[in-house]
Amino acid sequence: MTAKLVRHLAATRLLLAIVIAVMGLSAPVAAHEVRPAYLQIDQTDASRYTILWKTPLLSGMPLPVVLKFPGDVTHVMEPQERPLPGSILQKRIISAPGGLAGRQIDFVGLQATITDVLVRVTWLDGRQASAIVRPSQPWYTVPAEQSGWSVAWEYLKLGIRHILYGLDHLLFVASLMLIVRDWRVLVKTITAFTLAHSITLALATFGLVTLPAAPVEAMIALSILLVAAEAVRMERGETSLTITWPWVVAFGFGLLHGFGFAGAMADLGLPQRDLPMALLFFNIGVEIGQLTFIAVLLMVGYSARLIFAFGRPMRIAAAYGIGTVAAFWAVERLDTIFLG
Amino acid sequence: MIRRCSVLSTGALLWLAPRPALAHGALEGAGDFYAGLLHPVVVPAELLALVATGLLIGRAGLATCRWAIPMLAGGVAVGLAAAHAVDALSGATTALIVFALATAAIVTTGLRAPMGIGVGLASLTGVAVGFDAAPEPNAWFTLLLTAAATLLGSTAIAAILAALALKAEQHWQRIAVQIAGSWITASALLYLAYQFMAPAR
Amino acid sequence: MAWNKYGAVGAMVWLLAVVAAEPVLGHTGEEHGAGGFSSGFMHPLLGPDHVIAMVAVGLWGVFLGAPAIWVLPIVFPLVMALGGVFGMIEVPLPSVETGIALSAVVLGLCVAFAAKPPLWAAALIVGTFAIFHGYAHGAEMPVASDAVSYALGFVIATGLLHLCGIAFGHLARWPAGRVAVRMAGILIAVIGGAYLTGVA
Numbered sequence: 001m002t003a004k005l006v007r008h009l010a011a012t013r014l015l016l017a018i019v020i021a022v023m024g025l026s027a028p029v030a031a032h033e034v035r036p037a038y039l040q041i042d043q044t045d046a047s048r049y050t051i052l053w054k055t056p057l058l059s060g061m062p063l064p065v066v067l068k069f070p071g072d073v074t075h076v077m078e079p080q081e082r083p084l085p086g087s088i089l090q091k092r093i094i095s096a097p098g099g100l101a102g103r104q105i106d107f108v109g110l111q112a113t114i115t116d117v118l119v120r121v122t123w124l125d126g127r128q129a130s131a132i133v134r135p136s137q138p139w140y141t142v143p144a145e146q147s148g149w150s151v152a153w154e155y156l157k158l159g160i161r162h163i164l165y166g167l168d169h170l171l172f173v174a175s176l177m178l179i180v181r182d183w184r185v186l187v188k189t190i191t192a193f194t195l196a197h198s199i200t201l202a203l204a205t206f207g208l209v210t211l212p213a214a215p216v217e218a219m220i221a222l223s224i225l226l227v228a229a230e231a232v233r234m235e236r237g238e239t240s241l242t243i244t245w246p247w248v249v250a251f252g253f254g255l256l257h258g259f260g261f262a263g264a265m266a267d268l269g270l271p272q273r274d275l276p277m278a279l280l281f282f283n284i285g286v287e288i289g290q291l292t293f294i295a296v297l298l299m300v301g302y303s304a305r306l307i308f309a310f311g312r313p314m315r316i317a318a319a320y321g322i323g324t325v326a327a328f329w330a331v332e333r334l335d336t337i338f339l340g
Numbered sequence: 341m342i343r344r345c346s347v348l349s350t351g352a353l354l355w356l357a358p359r360p361a362l363a364h365g366a367l368e369g370a371g372d373f374y375a376g377l378l379h380p381v382v383v384p385a386e387l388l389a390l391v392a393t394g395l396l397i398g399r400a401g402l403a404t405c406r407w408a409i410p411m412l413a414g415g416v417a418v419g420l421a422a423a424h425a426v427d428a429l430s431g432a433t434t435a436l437i438v439f440a441l442a443t444a445a446i447v448t449t450g451l452r453a454p455m456g457i458g459v460g461l462a463s464l465t466g467v468a469v470g471f472d473a474a475p476e477p478n479a480w481f482t483l484l485l486t487a488a489a490t491l492l493g494s495t496a497i498a499a500i501l502a503a504l505a506l507k508a509e510q511h512w513q514r515i516a517v518q519i520a521g522s523w524i525t526a527s528a529l530l531y532l533a534y535q536f537m538a539p540a541r
Numbered sequence: 542m543a544w545n546k547y548g549a550v551g552a553m554v555w556l557l558a559v560v561a562a563e564p565v566l567g568h569t570g571e572e573h574g575a576g577g578f579s580s581g582f583m584h585p586l587l588g589p590d591h592v593i594a595m596v597a598v599g600l601w602g603v604f605l606g607a608p609a610i611w612v613l614p615i616v617f618p619l620v621m622a623l624g625g626v627f628g629m630i631e632v633p634l635p636s637v638e639t640g641i642a643l644s645a646v647v648l649g650l651c652v653a654f655a656a657k658p659p660l661w662a663a664a665l666i667v668g669t670f671a672i673f674h675g676y677a678h679g680a681e682m683p684v685a686s687d688a689v690s691y692a693l694g695f696v697i698a699t700g701l702l703h704l705c706g707i708a709f710g711h712l713a714r715w716p717a718g719r720v721a722v723r724m725a726g727i728l729i730a731v732i733g734g735a736y737l738t739g740v741a
Contacts, residue, residue, distance in 0.1 A: 165371075167370070296496075300499065448615060448619070518615050522615045522619055529619075534688045
């Protein structure tokens, strides 16, 4: 009993702490571009490095950022640019006497943008380091060493951020929760959704299955619309496949949402080397974000029902609201496919 | 009733939808939204005042909650709106702590507050939270988004705590609520003493 | 509906689990007051004489039984905050450090003998200690930029120590546990004595 009491009391402090944690993740990225730039540094011998610099095109314009290496660095191969869909890839080979460890690379002009840079360094012995550089501190100091855990940590944060900033995934989960009324069914439904999107995220990231992004996005919008409509039907006392077995629908559409996550991962420009690790932690980050969202929704819904006893009107209003937004997206995304 | 709720919310969402939709679901204002939503949670003074209010109205009973929560939300809205007209934000933290002290002291006694006191303190706390959380001047859409998120966040915190306190039926749960009240009172007391004594030292 | 209860409990447990991982995040939220909170939280934990005396209050509460065991955790932080206020306005209070060490000895002995004085006497002993304890910390409260979270962290750490004492004190339900709790009381009294005589 006392242990329960302690836990209960600790809740106040813990609640403070969690949100500081979430805030720490979200605040620095406020109003940032969703697509980061990507800098890859591969050591090829004691003093030589291959540099890949991939920058997103912003409405057709290249990112106005120039890389500046320490003064004693010389080019073995001058920068060569290659256009990719939506981005530009620049490749060069440099020679740095004494190596790059502990040296600083500046991103001249980054402070005037709102783009983050994802940096990854691979040394000769296979060690790796990665970091996210933000416009407020537009430089990167190549570390002497970095553990695998800090790489994992970066991708975990990216996963959490992706789900919390991805309104369409959140709305899909929210509309499923309008249909699920029992905690056993909730566990089944969430597990099914997680399983399904993990499968397709892995398949798509390893390049085993590829789907074009635009139709996937449109289908995701339609999936939200469908589940929201089912929620309204349920309130009218009707029944259907979705209402009886929500986890089946969660699994089916989860497959689709996984492709959406994969698209986001691909935008990060991941290298092939530690893909399984990055994938795993990105996915874990997505689950953490998703479960946090569900926990907050459950608590707010529970309180509102307990105090105001207007569970039903609230659910109907939410279903209509979600459906409206989803319908808007569906039309917009279909419009981009067929007319854009 | 149900239909009117649906129509209203749909209308509001339709009006907001075109903007979030611009960036394919990863809406541009997400950072501003989360900043506003989490403001009452990461600023300790706001959190203390809201938790104390939630516990007070929860212990006061269901009828008080039904009045106090809308009044709190209204207070936050008023505070947010007025903060731009009145330029006196420096006192907001002290006001919040004073309200937290008064509210938590009542919670600590374990007595059920009369409805008038519960609703009154909730409204005052709401206004103070609104003042304290007023976002920096920005584009009107960003401002509106951040402010709406703050309104949502602070109301949700108070409602969740109120529900917890309402459900505190067992003896140890009531004691736990009182202990939480006591901790908030003690922190508020320490802060106020510090605030008034620090310049003298 | 089963949903209500289990859903809410599950949500709460999940939030707690995420939060438990928060210290790992470390660098987050410095500008939002986490710095003030953690320094406030650590402050009561850094003085061993304070720590043992607060645990002793919790242990003793178990021997005192209801209603003292419930009243103490509610009243103790308030009295301590009052002591903190005295410390800040520099009310002259004689030999604070001696008072704290002495209260550790007295509280430790009360636990060791499983003393059960009337409630007012217990309240007086604990209250005196709370005043001294709060005074010492109030007088040395740093010029923190974020005083609210400092105060909160400070109070919560104190309260948790207190609750640790109560939790440990529940061992006294079993005969062997009772002996263990009383031994802990003796240990606390000895450590307090060491501080009192200046050995430690």
